[in-house]
Amino acid sequence: MGSSEERVVAVIMVGGPTKGTRFRPLSLNIPKPLFPLAGQPMVHHPISACKRIPNLAQIYLVGFYEEREFALYVSSISNELRVPVRYLKEDKPHGSAGGLYNFRDLIMEDNPSHIFLLNCDVCCSFPLPEMLEAHRRYGGMGTILVIKVSAESANQFGELVADPDTNELLHYTEKPETFVSDRINCGVYIFTPDIFTAIQAVSSQRKDRANLRRVSSFEALQSATRSLPTDFVRLDQDILSPLAGKKQLFTYETMDFWEQIKTPGMSLKCSALYLAQFRFTSPHLLAHGDGTKSTAITGDVYVHPSAKVHPSAKIGPNVSISANARIGAGVRLISCIILDDVEIKADGDYNAKLGVTILGEAVTVEDEVVVTNSIVLPNKTLNVSVQEEIIL
Template sequence: MKIIVPMAGRGSRLRPHTLTIPKPLIPIAGKPIVHRLVEDIAGVINQEIEEIAFIIHKDFGKQVEEDLVAIAQKLGARGTIYYQNEALGTAHAILCAKESMQGPLVVAYADTLFRADFSLDTSADSVIWVKQVEDPSAFGVVQLNENNQIVDFVEKPAQFVSDLAIIGIYYFKSGETLRSELQYLLDNDVVKGGEYQLTDALENMKQKGMKFVPGKVDEWMDCGNKNVTVETNSRLLNFLHQDGIHLVDSDVKSENSTIIPPCYIGEDVVLINATVGPNVSLGKGCHVQNSTIKNSLVQNHSNIKNANLDNAMIGNHASFDGNFSSISIGDYSVLE
């Protein structure tokens, strides 16, 4: 089994945090989004992962490439890097990894996390991960027949046709078939809004009689902007806490401080006269003094003093000293 992860986008809705690091590498509860994503996929498919192909922009740099390869290796897989240097749509992005498209594979967009406990139907030509939502008009949805097979894809339906939203993760039994269908779109210039779309390839495959079924997830967590990313961090901390996973490093130095779970606290963190939690992630090397922090996400090596933070997101190597509460500051920022 292979996993293909298109992640060449700039993540503009999550600026300033994505000015210095690609969005999929922003840590959630102590691990990069993309790391948690591929771990969760591996858990659902319950098969050995042979390769994880990451599709990035060439400007992401050598360190990002090394980090991504290391994530694949931690799952016992080979990490491969491909480049998409023009934003030409989802179909074009996936096809950038065409050399890796053999055999069964999963395509997963790296701005979403999920919780699921379904068995992958490997007899189907494709399984599309979906989540039941209250307002389907904001999403692309799938429509099912009486045999639980997908018979239609509808983008942001104005009238109700289904409440099963497509979350952006797909299984394909044949990578070769997917590659051929995507190549057809490019060769015949099948575009919508100036871009080549995966949904057009899915529709062509369905018209040829291929079997599509849903894979229903229990939870779907977005990482699109600051507020939802902080919320996702909180939700995931609660799930991990319920699973009994220990998230506080044993080397945390605490002086007259309180940690209210669930929290992730990395190595070499120093807490002085601080209350941290609930729903807080503090990356390694952070120093927090005379502060209260809840429902917030702080990356690595940042210093926080005299703060009362709630719904805050702070980047790496930042320094914050002040009375604002719901803040979003990027790497190396200083507010004193």
């Protein structure tokens, strides 16, 4: 493990049922962080990336979901990775930095020298060991993962300017109205424990301002609508923006893929990105077959060991098939996410075909049905072809 000074902990923000509403209807039946991408729960990808961090002591998942919704997954992933994973439920919204501060005593139990902070709804290669190495070289309080995007899309994210030689963060602004930079914040950070002092300072400033306002009842009335709770601290506006240019924050740029998983459509794209990454990180998870004695597999495909796929089916590219699914003879699947207990039948003269589609748990697709660009929620039976529909 190394000395206690070298220990690292990771905190993954998983949100809650009242957040991430743009991911509906996929999050109506399953918590968004547990929705499968490339056959693994969304949160599994950042967790498995954390496993590569040297001297990792603990992983914390922080969110608003009930603990019972994560209990089974947390137990299984802890055993699988042999790293302690713990779910921490927030009692109320504290903001992205306030949520971290709220659990500071637990996070600091292992006396970590560094704390990774990741957002669950980020899809990327998570170059965490490389970030840690760069962060130690910089010698600052924090390092932010950044990526270059098109100038047209940059204003959807936090834009930043960094020194081209030292990589110091010079300027940061969240979703600006006018163009600032084509470098954006990826939602992946590493901090020293000094981050807690910085968050505490924001809370203290708020308390001081609140006390000053009480001197004037008129001022209090004016500011009541726009003042934030003293323990609600946002990482972007309250920490990154004020500390930019003060030699405390630095950037690490990734040249690899990066996406935000906000909508159902993005889940298909990100599943494909993770499947492609498996070629390098987990090739044993990818299915193989040439169509002679086994199913014909094209491109990157994940098939759960308990799923049954007929040898005459044609699967791929970019398909993930979850537990206990049954895929019948001659079925064709392209760019699909198939959840647990789905059955796609093949009894007729024409084979079922599905493309760019997500099938929820225990969905049944009858023979000769064609489904394209659609989302089908759990426990539905499709006996007619559908295109560009959401079947609730």
